[in-house]
Amino acid sequence: MSEQPLAPIAPNHPSPLVGVVMGSRSDWETMQHACATLTTLQIPFEAEVVSAHRTPDRLFQYAETAIERGLRVIIGGAGGAAHLPGMLAAKTRLPVLGVPVQSKSLSGWDSMLSIVQMPAGIPVGTLAIGRAGAVNAALLAAAQLAVHDADLAQRLDAYRHAQTKTVLAGTDPRTP
Numbered sequence: 001m002s003e004q005p006l007a008p009i010a011p012n013h014p015s016p017l018v019g020v021v022m023g024s025r026s027d028w029e030t031m032q033h034a035c036a037t038l039t040t041l042q043i044p045f046e047a048e049v050v051s052a053h054r055t056p057d058r059l060f061q062y063a064e065t066a067i068e069r070g071l072r073v074i075i076g077g078a079g080g081a082a083h084l085p086g087m088l089a090a091k092t093r094l095p096v097l098g099v100p101v102q103s104k105s106l107s108g109w110d111s112m113l114s115i116v117q118m119p120a121g122i123p124v125g126t127l128a129i130g131r132a133g134a135v136n137a138a139l140l141a142a143a144q145l146a147v148h149d150a151d152l153a154q155r156l157d158a159y160r161h162a163q164t165k166t167v168l169a170g171t172d173p174r175t176p
């Protein structure tokens, strides 16, 4: 069964480098943290709901046009039977980072196992379950892009230094 006709992919940024894709609007609570981190690092991105199961044709279209649309990395977040990152990876050679969304019934174990256990030949870089994974997916995408972008490398270093400073400023756990 086809879901045609499909509208062209219309990025919500003029020239995004990172595509943040999630299986459902309900994943936004988690994936917003990837977007917030990309925003902090001034990395142009697009964000879109694309479901491996409910809109499979859209998923293929998204992955097949990703390179020509200028994307360099895709972050895919999904929960439960989380096939989205793996199917994206199957249809594009761009690096795909997978974020397991914490599911209600199995706390994200299902999401994590279905994202991490890819067969040899089609990799997905799998992050932690939930917010930590979403933030780190953005940071990993930033690290990849920073290899060829000195300005971004500086912003990423500054982000890490600020984090270190914050921790060092509050090493006494009894003070607020």
Ligand code: RP5
Pocket (backbone or CB within 6 Å): 022, 023, 024, 025, 026, 027, 051, 052, 053, 077, 078, 079, 080, 081, 101
């Ligand atoms: C997955 O099913 C989504 O990634 C989401 O985490 C999960 C539940 O989706 P909803 O029923 O909330 O739309 O495809």
